[in-house]
Amino acid sequence: MTVLRTQYDVLLLDLDGTLYAGAHAIPGTQAALGQGTQALYYVTNNASRSPSAVSAHLTELGFDSEDDRVVTSSQTAVRLLAERLEPGAAVLVVGTDALADEVTRVGLLPVREFADSPVAVVQGHSTETNWSILAEACLAIRAGALWVAANLDTTLPSERGLVLGNGSMVAALRAATRQEPLVAGKPAAPLMEDALARSGCSRPLVVGDRLDTDIEGAHAVSIDSLLVLTGVSTPGDVLRAPIEQRPTYIAATLDSLNQPAVESLVGADSKWxxxxxxxxxxxxxxxxxxxxxxxxxxxxxxxxxxxxxxxxxxxxxxxxxxxxxxx
Structure with missing residues (x-):
């Protein structure tokens, strides 16, 4: 029988909840990924760290990684900004210095105050986000600034359980401005499109732990997906999944990549x-x-x-x- 991973030339892998939770790798993930020849690309909604920092963390945890195989929502968010703004335009950054560095990389000017006349706001996850920076962003958005959110994840897996994600902070600005952001990350298509372009793949498989981001993101670009139940989504979530969140495969762990594809394929089983x-x-x-x-x-x-x-x-x-x- 055909091993699941051999049907694909690239694995587009989520990080939080799929490969690791916080600072620690999910047991068995390194060994599972190391058994094939497919290219591994890491596609993350988390915009708090630079691609090089993400790659270094992956390498430290025992994963095969390089900077150019890390595709982040921060990179996609600033790509969306650069396509819409004049070079040198001021962008108010709600997020980490790593996100601000991405703004600089595409020829835009990162700022932190409404007084600097930003024409756009970019928002990504940061544990330092507070009322003050949200207030600056609120003023800019209400004044007509373009608003780009790295992602809408309401929660983020950690060693202690689920904590607030960027989407929860986005919700505060949405309530205060009555505006909707342009979204870069999963399940919106832009991040997945960047990952596909970067990898140059012909037969990709998305692997992730969330129906509402990873799996829906795969649907957005019409490619197959594997849901692993190591993070956010549960069996109950699977049974209630709308059509745009239904995975091709479901498994308990990443080791399913090295097992016959039919054993993870969603469908009838003669046992029941x-x-x-x-x-x-x-x-x-x-x-x-x-x-x-x-x-x-x-x-x-x-x-x-x-x-x-x-x-x-x-x-x-x-x-x-x-x-x-x-x-």
């Missing part, structure tokens, strides 16, 4: 019979194999019947799994 009874999805069959194969079998039926309310099973083990999925 899945039917619909009113508002319930009913599974006939015992717990055979693993939780992921059951999820891959149930998902298409759930997607075809999005108004389902409950999951039912005669087998106690399956029923217990269902209870954990829908909490």
């Amino acid at each position: 019979s899945v039917s619909v009874n009113g508002s319930a999805l009913v599974v006939d069959g015992p717990v055979v194999g693993d939780e992921m194969s059951l999820l891959r079998a149930v998902a298409p039926v759930a997607w075809a019947n999005p108004s389902f309310q409950t999951l039912e099973a005669s087998d106690a083990g399956v029923a217990d799994l269902f209870a954990s999925w829908l909490v």
